[in-house]
Every structure is written in structure tokens, then in C-alpha cells.
Amino acid sequence: MTRKPKEDRKRVLGGLDLGGTKIQAVVLDEHGAVLSQARRATPQQGGPPAIIEALAAALEDVTKPLELEPSVLTGVGVGAPGAVNAATGTLLQAGNLPGWSGPYPLAEALTKKISVPVYLGNDVQVAVAAEARLGAGRPYRSLLGVWWGTGVGGGIILDGLRWTGRGAAGEIGHTVVRRGGARCSCGRRGCLEAYAGRGAMERKARKALERGEKTRLFDWMAEQGKDRLTSGIWLKGLKHGDPLAVKLIERALRMLGAGVASAVNLLDVEAVVIGGGLGTRLGQPYVDRLRVAMKPHLFVPQRPPDLHLAGLGELSGAIGAALLAEPAAEVLAPRHGTLNS
Template identity: 60%
Template sequence: MADTSTKNGRGATNGQPADRARVWGGIDLGGTKIEAVVVDARGEVLGRARHPTPAKGGPGEVVKELYGALGEAAQTAGIEPAKLAGVGVGAAGAVDANSGTLAHTSNVAGGWDAPYPLASDLGDLVGGSKVVLGNDVQVAVAAEYKLGAGRNYRSVLGVWWGTGVGGGLVLNGVPWRGQGSAGEIGHMVVKPNGARCGCGRNGCLEAYAGRACMESKARAAAKKGEKTLLFDIMREKKRTRLSSGVWARALKDKDPLATRLIDRAIEMLGTTIASVINLLDVEAIVLGGGLGSRLGPLYMGRIQDAMHPHLFITERKPAMHIAELGDLSGAIGAALLAGPQM
């Protein structure tokens, strides 16, 4: 069942519809879940809903699920989707904001390579609301910069550790997107000719730290006879994938395979983040995503330790924080992309 709770008791609790001229929708399209929110001009969440991301069916099935989650969030806020002032969608892959297309996805509904007109197809379902696209981590980092853990800094690197590993940058107060795909920290090469990544290349950080790639490695090890609790916990939790909660439980139970794979992920995360710091010298790092939010409080110190040997200026370490907006950072950031200017 979808989560349709509201934040701070606001939104539809008074039985009145939200202000139609000043309310926006935001959707975070993730590898395992779709998070939708409706926010006001201050970024306050009026309604929210969560749906599982389709594991197959292609982009058409994804658009249907996006609309379903948005509709539930809007209903909670007391407004019809067609009355929203705008809708933003944050998605992983090659986003062309100008044309509203999404291409080269690997973690969603079986993936697709050719540009798909996601904005226009979702707009047809929503009716009357303009739909805009942005990179999922870039919009999440922008939300954390404006409203969350990065609000006290001018330059921030966001690292979203989840199904994949995404990144986003704010430099001197300006979200830095380059030609559209800046911040792809997960596809920085940490080991030439190394492990195969979901993007089709070898040696990317994501090949070592992305949850999907770690699951693939765990399945291969289990098939070879290596003992692990990971899949027992997955079945116990009635999951079909190794979710962040499954990894957290296995680590708590000191499962050897889970521990070894997470240790490797932490080493590679530290190495890669240090390289970005050496290049850009940002003030702060915000760690988010499913694994980042779940494991960050326990493992952030170890990531910093893994960074230390690779930092050029060791006496000036960047501040490091867990994303304050949690699971909603991507959806709130997508909504901000659609209109509210903080």
C-alpha cells in the first residue's frame, strides 16, 4: 500500500483544497521506488505518496506509475493533478530538459537507451500542468542546498548512494549541471579495466558501491556456494531485491559477504570523493540515497577515513552531513524545479 501521509499535519487536514495557483508536484523516479510530493511556495510538503518502481514493462509502465503516485499525493493535499501549477520529475539517466526526454536508463523497468518523451507523456495524463525533467540527484542536492543539510554552505557535493551512485554539485551558490550531466560521480573510474558497471563500462565507482551491482555480486557469490544471510533476510522481509534495509540487517548480523562488499564500497567511495574534493575543493559533502541515509550515520566516519589518504590538503577537510530531507529530497527538489523559487 502506498504511503500517503502528510507532513506536519498540513494539506488536506482542514478539508480545504490547496491554493491552486501556488502548489506544485514533484516526483523522484528511483530504481526501487517512486516518491511523489505536493509542495507550497515555501517547499512545505502538503501531501506525499510512494509506489514501487516497475521492474519491467519499459517507459510506458513507468509513466503510468508516476501518474499514480502523483495522483495519490495530490489527493492527500486536496487538489486534482490537473490543477497543479507545475510538475517536476527527477530521474536517473540522460535527461534532456529542453526536449523533456529520458534516455540511457539502466535501473528502471528493465532500462532503455533511446530518448523517451517522458515529460509529454506524463503531461498528457496530468492534463493542464507543465511537466519538466531534471537529473534525480541534481534536483535532490539543490533541495538539500536550499532547505536541508547544505543550506549553510556556498559549495556542496551531493553523493547519493543507492541503487546506483549519483552526484550533484552546487558551486558558489549555483547548481552546476555542465552540459546536462555534471556530477556523475558514480561513473568516475576508480579502477581501470575493473568490475563491470550497469552502464556497460568497466571500473566505475557504481560497479563497486551501487546497490544493484553489489546485489549482482552477492548473487554470483551465493550461486558459487558462499554462505550469506542476505537472501534469507530478503525473503523474510518479502522483498524481491536486496533493499537498503536488507543490507543494514545483514551488516548488523555481521554477515561476512555483506560486510566484505560494503567494506569494498566504502573504500571506493572514499577514494572517489577525495578525488572530487582535490579538484573542486567544495565546503561540504551531503550523503543521501537509500544506502547513504540508512548506513550513513554508522559508516560516515569510515568513509572519511577512506578519503584521508587520498586528500591533497588533509588539514582542510570538507564538512560531511547526512541528507536532512531524507527520502523526500529528490521529490522536493523536483517540485522546486517546476516552479517555487526559494
């Protein structure tokens, strides 16, 4: 629920969660409370310049109810899909963003547009950091976040600190779960995302429809005026027992079980947090089913990690993005040490 700002509020942070289909925006106060939230569609044409315009417009949307201009924000964080260079604010690659090819100075471009310092991070990495500090991951010093949405992203917390590697750590969606398997949007074969990503599942569903398999998924899509199979449509398919929806979600769960368990075998984390558009929409019943799918693949099945649904829901990415601007605002001291950028 959006809360009205207090008259004595001095510092506010903006957060933008940039996804392949939507941009989620929030404004946080100096205590980390969500003051306002807004959402708009990600442009499907126009490449980086169009996306920069949309990000700026999303900030207008989210600050307007507070009777603020984006320029009064202390700082703005952007969580973007793909590999990033946080030090330079460059989005190196983003396969799930339409028209995005090659490195682009996203933070610099948006800073010029809104006249506010902009900080960039990987969307799932920042969402997982937010869950570790404010959400389902708070009791743990080590966890793996798995964001199940248009793609499959991940984030890692080790000994209370966010592990980013050289900028692309946690990309669990691009671990290979079947050698020589399905083609992924990254151009490789057998990636987890090629089986569990919502975009890949839609492509599979369209091919199945062309072969004559029965499904109402695309009828519901048309009825709702959508141009893609959203998480809500997949959930509706499951609730109605649509045979193709059930088959593809079951396939996704099998691959997620193998992929997530393998990551747990490598890192031996205390907990796994499931988020993302599809993960949060399908909810706890499917987190429980993932727990079952993981068990046969765990090296120590007698001691599985705790599994949780993201506590901050669909706002975790935008909240985590806003926290990237903490150096400017000096708010919300980390629960465990200093999270690296």
C-alpha cells in the same frame, strides 16, 4: 509528517523522484512545506509507457489525501536517473530504469497524461539542489552531493549555483576507480558504481552465494517478500555481522573514499552531502566511516570538506523535483542566485 492543506492555499507543486525500485511523490505548498507524500514501486516491465502510467498513479496517490486532483497542481517536476535534456524534457539514457533504452520525451508524455506542465531534471542533481537550499547544504556556497543507492549519483553546487554541465554533470558513479575493473551497468569497467551501487553489490552477492560463501542476506530477502536486496536488508546484514554484507559494504566504502576524495581534489568544495537509499538508511555512522576512507586520498588532508547526511532524508529527491516547477509557481526564491535548470 503529512500536513493538511490550508483553505487559502492557491498554488501547489508536485514532485516525483523516479528510481529503479520506487517512485517517491510529494506535494509542496507555495512556501515549500510538504503537504503530502506517497510511494509506489517502479514497474519492472513495460518500459517507458508503464513508467509514465506509474508516475501518473503516484500523483493520484499523493493528491488524494488532500482531496485534490492532479490536474489542479501548478506544475510537476520529475527527477529521473541518468542523462537528461531539461530544455526538451527528454530522458536521454537511464541504465537503472528497467526496459529503458534510448531517448524518450518523458515530460511531454506525462504532461499529456495529467494535463499539467511537467519539468524534468536528473534525480540526484535536483536532490542536491534541494539540500543546498533547504537541507544540510544551506551554510555552503559549494558542495558535492553523493547519492548512494541502486547506483551512485552526484550533484554539484558551485558558487551557490547548480552546475549541470551539458546535462550529465555530477555522474560520480561513472568515474573510474579501478582501470579494467568490475563491469558496470553502463557497459564500462572500473566505475565507482560497479563497486558501491546497491545493484552491483547484489550481483556480486549472488555470485558469492553460488560459490558457497555463507550469507543470510537472501534468506532475509525471502522472509520480507522482497525480490531484491533493499537498503534495509543490507543494514540488517551489517547489524547481524553477516560476513558477506560486511565484506561488500567495506569494499564499497573503500571505493567511495577514493572516488569522493578525487572529486573533492578536483573541485575543492566546502562540503559533501551523502544521500540516497543506502546512504540515508546506513546513516551517520557510515558517513563518519566515509570521512576516514577519504582522508588518505585527499590532496589537502589538513583541510577536509565537511561531511553531512542529507537533511531532507529520502524526500530530498522528490522535493528537489517539485522545485523544478518553480518557474510556473514563482515560489521559494533561491538562497544563492538562480539555479540553472
